[in-house]
Amino acid sequence: MQCRLLQAPTTSCAECGASLIAPVELVRELLYYRDMNVLDQRDWALVTAFVAGSSLALPILAPLAIGSIIALGVHKVRNLKRRRAITGITMPPLAVTLGATTMYGTARRFRATVSSLIDAAPVLIEHAAVKDRHGQILVRRTTAAPFLLDVEGRGPVLVTGVTRVMPASVLAHRMQVRRGDPRLERMGVPADLGVAGDLEIASVAPDGPALAVTGLVENEVVAELAFHRDGGRIPVMRGRVGAPVLVEDRRLIAAAL
Secondary structure, rough: OOEEEEEOOOOOOOOOOOOOOOOHHHHHHHHHHOOOHHHHHHHHHHHHHHHHHHHHHHHHHHHHHHHHHHHHHHHHHHHHHHHOOOEEEEEEOOOOOOOOOEEEEEEOOOOEEEEEOOOOEOOOOEEEEEEEOOOOEEEEEEEEOOOOEEEEEOEEEEEEEEEEHHHHHHOEEEEEEOOOOOOHHHHHHOOOOOOOEEEEEEEEOOOOEEEEEEEEEEEOHHHHOOOOHHHHEEEEEEOOOEEEEEEEHHHHHHHOO
C-alpha cells in the first residue's frame, strides 16, 4: 500500500521492502485515506450524541444539538463523495543500492517476454500506473521477464529479479480509464474498486533503444548459457526485495542533462 504496487501475495513489498501490504480485498477501505486516520468521523459522532443527550436535560443546548446534527450530516455526505475515488499518493523515491553499477546497452530477449497492456505486444518490462487528475498514483503494476543486456564493450549481462521501470525516463503511452475497464482488470484491479484516471504505460521492447540499467552485479552460473559460454558463467544483475534493478531510457537521460 505504501507505493501502491499490485503484486502476488507476499510478506513485504518487492520494490520498496515495506511491510504495510495486504490483499486488496482486506484493505480497500484504507485506500481512501492518505494517513490511514479514520477517527475524525467517529469523534464527531460522539460529540453530536453527547450534545443531543445533554439537550434533554438542558433545553438551552437544543439549538447547538440541531446544528451539530446538521454538521454531522454534511460531514457524512462529504465522506461519501470522497470515497467514490481512491486517494492518490506521491511515489516515494528509490535510493540507489550501495555498490550498484549502471550499465548501458540494448535489451535482448532471453527466455520469454510478457504481453503489453496496450496491444498484447511482446515486451521485456512494463510499468503501468493509474494516476488521478493531480498526477498522483492510485495503483500501479510492474511485469518483467529476464533479459540480456548487450553492454557496450563488455558483452551480455543477464538482468533478472525485481525490476522497476522509471516512468519519467521511458516514453510512456497515456489513456483514460474508468472503473471496469478491461485493462484495469488485466492489471489485477478488482472491478468494484473505484479506480479511474489516466493510465500511463511505460514499456521496454526487445532490441529497442539503448537503456541505462542500474543494480548490483554478481557472477552466476546460468544453465541456458552453458552451451556458448564456459560453464554458463555470466554477470547477473539481480533485483531483490527493497533493491530492484532500475531501468531507464538512455536517450531521455541525455536529453535531461
